[in-house]
Amino acid sequence: MENERLLMLPGPVPVPERVRQAMMRQAINHRGPEFGAAYEASVDVLKDCFGTENEVYIISGSGTAGMEAAVANFGRGKKIASPVNGKFGDRLLKIAQRYGDATAIESEWGTPIDLDAVAESLENGAEMVTMVHNETSAGILNPAKEVGALARKHDALFVMDGVTSVGGDEVLADDWGVDVAIVGSQKCLAAPSGLAAVAVSERAWERIVEDRPFYLDLAAYRKSGSKSPMETPYTPAVPLFLGLAESLAIIREEGMAARIARHRRMSSAVRAAVSAWGLDLFPTLDAVHAYSNTVTAVRMPEGVTDSALRGTVKRMGIEIAGGQDHLKGNIFRIGSMGAVSAPEILATLAAVQHALRTAGAKDVGDGVEAAAGVLDA
Template sequence: MQNELLLMMPGPVPMPERVRNAMSRQAINHRGKEFGGVYADCVRVLKALFGTENDLFVLSGSGTAGMEAAIANVGLDQTIVSLVNGKFGERLAEISGRYGTSVAIESEWGHPYDLEVLAEALENGAGIVTMVHNETSAGILNPAAEVGRLARKHDALFVMDGITSIGGEHVACDEWGADIAIVGSQKCLAAPAGLSAVSVSERAWERLSEKRPYYLDLKAYRKAGSKDPMETPYTPAVPLFFAFREACLIAEEEGIENRIARHRKLADAVRAAAKEWGLPLLPVSDNLHSPSNTVTAIQYPDGVSDGDLRGSLKKMGIEIAGGQDRLKGKIFRIGTMGATGPSEVLATVAAVQGTLKRLGYSFDGDGVSAATEVLV
């Protein structure tokens, strides 16, 4: 990987060699037994990572395609309540407005949801609730179990964006009552961008919209997926499936609990460094909301610009993320997802620490030592 940029972002992330090599093989018949086996391997591992026994399908389309599939298949002419405390919650609300009546319950980005307002909206007849489990734009982990409980209490469907949590955070879709859940390939699973996976509960099947999209019709995916060998209804991105299968097998070999623990430890190390630098995290925690374990959002100190910090790191071969939209220039984000390990985190922490000092920000602590203490 010499001369390659180290991506320490909340996706895309560095891909293991096995994953990269899987894309270089010859094409195969995507209606044959071999592809069916590839697809079946993906589904088997993903169901464990989702924490579900529901139907699950892999779509040739990014996480946003998965989001749109979720809404478009059940949301036509429905009142859809979207919980928004970051960029991707906002995106779900925007997609919802294309198909039904969108009601956004907004908090400041990185701040907790107001679940009392959600309960009121559900009491007034909303039929669908959407939420982003892990809002990477603000580095906050949102309370899926509590939102699912409220949705089920009022007989509403619960659509959960797990695009950046599944494979890196504890996820229990069936236990939480997530009727439709989504993951993206290039996030915690460390596969190439361009695929998403969607799980669908029996409750969601019972409430399918009569008019559904053509390419993203989940009923068509269910029919094709029930064949032996498994198929997709339309031509899949076969090289990406090869890579995704390898990424899933790597996750299976590591073990789900080990994988979750690794992500948490890496994030703890970044948080420990930020504390030594005297820089607050963006997300506001309470007893239901906590900082993400797949990305850490850190507030900039006065006098340090986004361009200077991230630009300097990129010259050193490390790319971290900045803030999006209204958070642009206010935060920087360090990803700890996918195949990332202690060496990548320590290299990033050291580069950030040195750059902050060079840019004139003074602090007494040693973030590198603090991160090392967490990782050893």
């Protein structure tokens, strides 16, 4: 629609029409079979998204609620190793510090986490490791497989924030040894904001703490989820659940392999445009880190301000993200998650290219053509 902005952010993302329609229906009984069927169907698809056979529960709360539930139920009073290389790793650290004895393993935002330091913390008795898989603040994909292997070697629980990777990139929670994995509804799942899903391993259930929060008590979710039909322990956000169920039905129709391939193709097209523009990607990588496949973080060119770049793009009806905290004005970020495809990517890149040129960036090549070559391959 002409009056609707195109959100090319690292969440929230555009919500498909089918999902919006699903939320507009009359209220239903959240203790009845219709809600239970929607919940069960959602869990079935979410297991594919997580790459897990473990139990999955849906919480009425944002991805941060899922993060807090993971730490509060399994990490209270325990020694926790928390690698940080971006804003959301820092958020997970702060949650860990609230509930346990957390050690920060800090790297510059957008640089590799220190696996040796993680191993050292585990050798010194850490009972849990927390990590953000896809750090959207810096556009870097962190090494979940390697961290999971370290955690298992030392018999520690591994809590992985998959808020912006689950449903859009490869996530193999069981193979990677993830004990608690989290996703947010408004990211790669292309559903409305306000829900989180948590996958929990049997190892984690064996170590659940006694002093748990009330609303985020995952044992309560497990008890209610074992009923037939499935229920939540407290009144859920029913319209959001129905929207999520529809978005997951779309994922099932597309297939996870095709969905992952589409996300990777979209992000590859954005990176091709960045290269053609003569700009630099923000993250610094090593052999086990990679560029995010759901958001691309780009260094702001010299002489171009954030307001000039993103302001111009916004006037054209498209929103992209800037940097957060100390990265404000230093980077810009283009989301490629959810239901986006070639038209949205090309429109966004055309707007950014125009904004770069009008803002005075030097020697801006044809990134749109470069991206089109990737999308048409």
